[in-house]
Structure formats: structure tokens, C-alpha cells
Amino acid sequence: MSEIAFYTYPAAPTYPSEENQCSTLVRLATLGAVVGGAAAAASNLRALRAERVEAGQAVIDTARTALATAVASAVGGAAAGVVAEQGVVRLGMMFAAGTAVMYGLGRRMEGGGDES
Template structure:
């Protein structure tokens, strides 16, 4: 990142570059995670829905709607899973396991909610 955060030098009164605040890094990290989740989830949904359109199971507009909904849900699940994993472990198998479990649970809950809304 090219932004400099001025920190006064002890005697000379000049400014040196410093690291950005940790809140800014955390926010950037979550936004990056959301973007990756949306791309991965959206890509998988697009491939699946393209096949369904080719088989005449759904229309193109429905495929686009489902792909967009899946991309948004994947972004949300990735952010929640990443935040939870970051609170517990910084690296390793525990972090990946936690991200997988929380992400799957969030997507499961979102899918159940959508299904219940569709039946009401």
C-alpha cells in the first residue's frame, strides 16, 4: 500500500512512514475475503447454472439470478468464516477447519432461510 501514516521523529520533527492502523488492515482483509468468496462461489454457481440452461432446466434470467444470489451468499459466508477463524487461530489446520465449518454452517442457514421464505 502506498499510503504513508506520519509519525513524528523524536527530535528532528520530521515524519517517517509507519504501518497503517490495525482496524484498516482488518477491514481490508474482510473486503478481500468477501471478494474471493464471491468470485469462487459465483464461478461455481455460474458453471452449474450454465449447464442447467443448456439442458433447458431453467431460463437464462433465472440462472443469472441464482448465480448472483450464490455469489452474495458466498461472500457473506466467507467473511463470517474468516472473522471467526481469525479470532481463534492465525494459521494452520485449526483455522482452515474452522473456516470450512463456519462457512458451511452460514451457507446452510442462508439456504434454509431462503427455502422457508419461498414456501411462505
């Protein structure tokens, strides 16, 4: 009997499906909301204990910050996904896009969005 040789070839790179990309962005947004909301809550708790802010305003500020960081995380993740699969470039893009979104949302919330 003759021997049959089997050759294996490296698998072609797989790219995440759109469904996976959407779920990844939702996870990033959720993580951003949790981290940003926790940081805002800690800051607002400190201000509340020092009587620099009312309880209702602290809750509103915490919710706004959680929402803003969720949006910034999702936008940053989407922008980074276009640039690179991993590494420093991806991290830098996430940071830059997230910073830009937080800056823009902050200006908008402060009423400075109409100025040039």
C-alpha cells in the same frame, strides 16, 4: 576507544490493525463471491443448455450464490481470525463457520428458516 556492543532483541509480535482486518475480510468476501459465483454460473449454464432453467432464473441464482459465498467467506474469515493466526485450527474454523452460514442462508432462501 572502547567498543560498544549492540544487542538486538526479537521484535514483539505485531497484530493486524482493525483497518487491515477489515480489508482482509473484504478481500475474503470478494474471493468468496468470485469462486462461488463462478461455480454457480457453470452449474446454471449447464442447466440452461439442458433447458432445465430459464436465463433470468439462472442469473438470479448465480447472483444469490455469489452473495451467499461472499458472506460465508467473510464470516468464516472473521471467526478464524479470532481463533488462530494460521494452521489447521484456523482452516477448520473457516470451513465450519462458512458451512454454517451457507446452510443457514440456504434454508432461509428455500423458505425453511421458520421451522425448528
